[in-house]
Amino acid sequence: MNWDWNAVRDFMPLFRxxxxxxxxxxxxGSLISFxxxxxxxLLMRTPTRWVQWPVGIATEFVRDTPLLVQxxxxxxxxxxxxxxLSAMATGVVAIGLHYSTYTMQVYRAGIEAVPAGQWExxxxxxxxxxxxxxxxxxxxxxxRVVPALGNYVISMLKDTPMLMAITVLEMLGRARLFSQExxxxxxxxTVIGVAFIxxxxxxxxxxxxxxxRLVR
Numbered sequence: 733m734n735w736d737w738n739a740v741r742d743f744m745p746l747f748r749x750x751x752x753x754x755x756x757x758x759x760x761g762s763l764i765s766f767x768x769x770x771x772x773x774l775l776m777r778t779p780t781r782w783v784q785w786p787v788g789i790a791t792e793f794v795r796d797t798p799l800l801v802q803x804x805x806x807x808x809x810x811x812x813x814x815x816x817l818s819a820m821a822t823g824v825v826a827i828g829l830h831y832s833t834y835t836m837q838v839y840r841a842g843i844e845a846v847p848a849g850q851w852e853x854x855x856x857x858x859x860x861x862x863x864x865x866x867x868x869x870x871x872x873x874x875x876r877v878v879p880a881l882g883n884y885v886i887s888m889l890k891d892t893p894m895l896m897a898i899t900v901l902e903m904l905g906r907a908r909l910f911s912q913e914x915x916x917x918x919x920x921x922t923v924i925g926v927a928f929i930x931x932x933x934x935x936x937x938x939x940x941x942x943x944x945r946l947v948r
Contacts, residue, residue: 739919743910747923750906754892757824761888764828769835795833800894802826807898823895831884838880842873882939886932
């Protein structure tokens, strides 16, 4: 097997475009999943069963359905109901919604790990419920769940190639396009593989640094 550096050079413009799309999908999808996951976790702690049951059923359904099926549903079915999103927006929403059902469980575990004495102290100080959550419970819970949330960021990164199924050309999509046009597969796919490893490693380092600072 001969390595063709010219193919790597020719592929780099497409790679940079795909890398930007991948990072955009990852960042926006992560923000959605972290925000919605916290919302689901808080709703599941409400004493009203009429809130808990619908949220529990909906999140269980999303968690047990393949991400690819959800991508196709949002991209092809929603327009028939009058709701049309761009391919990129559809991909971001699908990734964020799908992983929010996992981050919900992470938040729930973090909240339940907060010592009961913290709740009792907030009650003794007569703190309003919103302030108790904002100033006492959530800061402690979030510190505990940063490593687990970081694992899902890496999982989301590895799932971004699925966006190719709805015409979003992220890194792998650009590599496939280049390979089909030039009949060269080794170089672009190797570049993509290395890129995923590097991004995952950098994300892990960032999360470790964040975890150490939160523990202080």
